[in-house]
Amino acid sequence: MKYAAVSLVTATVVAVGGFAFVAVPRLLSTESTSTAGATGAVSRAEVEKQVRENYSVPLIQEKPKSVSCAGGLKPRQHDSVECTVTSKNGKRQQIMVSVTKANGNGVSYDYAVLEN
Template sequence: MKYIAVSLATATAVAVGGLAFVAVPRLLSTESTSTVGSTATVTRAEVEKQVRENYALPLVQERPKAVSCAGGLKARQLDSVECTVTSKDGKKQDILVSVTRVDGSKVSYDYALLAG
């Protein structure tokens, strides 16, 4: 059984000298969680699927047309894999998908845009 757990970011308002500032850490969460079996690996296909469903291209905030990853993720903290994300207009971006947390058979991972 595989599932997605997407964390929701909340806005924090701070009043300073009568002015209110709103801090929004993320407009769109990019964390995914997958359940791994006895292999203790999130497969390449699962990583690509999760990135397609949960990663929005910066500024545009639209889901990618295609995702291609170099491999899967091992269920261990800081393991990572590079992926290429293709937008609907054909532009490509390289991202790094990294394991952020492992809790039993649940592996959480996040995405970061690689400087090109």
């Protein structure tokens, strides 16, 4: 399987008082942060909830209708779980949710679309 990153950004340069600032809006939200529970992992239900709240269908900016994941995430870098995202029009998309940072019980994770 191939991974296709799900993120688009544009940059705007603003000059203020001789300093240039680059503003990079997040057109697609592709990151979540959770705390591992008593089991030592981020639960399947929490991963599904975070994906529903923070994942947008590319270019449409529409939150998914439903999300179903194969399991939870352990708080260690590169741990991953495959999920199915269903859009409001019924289109299904497979994504991989992967841990990008683990700090104690804090877990940050990102999403990538799986292509066949």
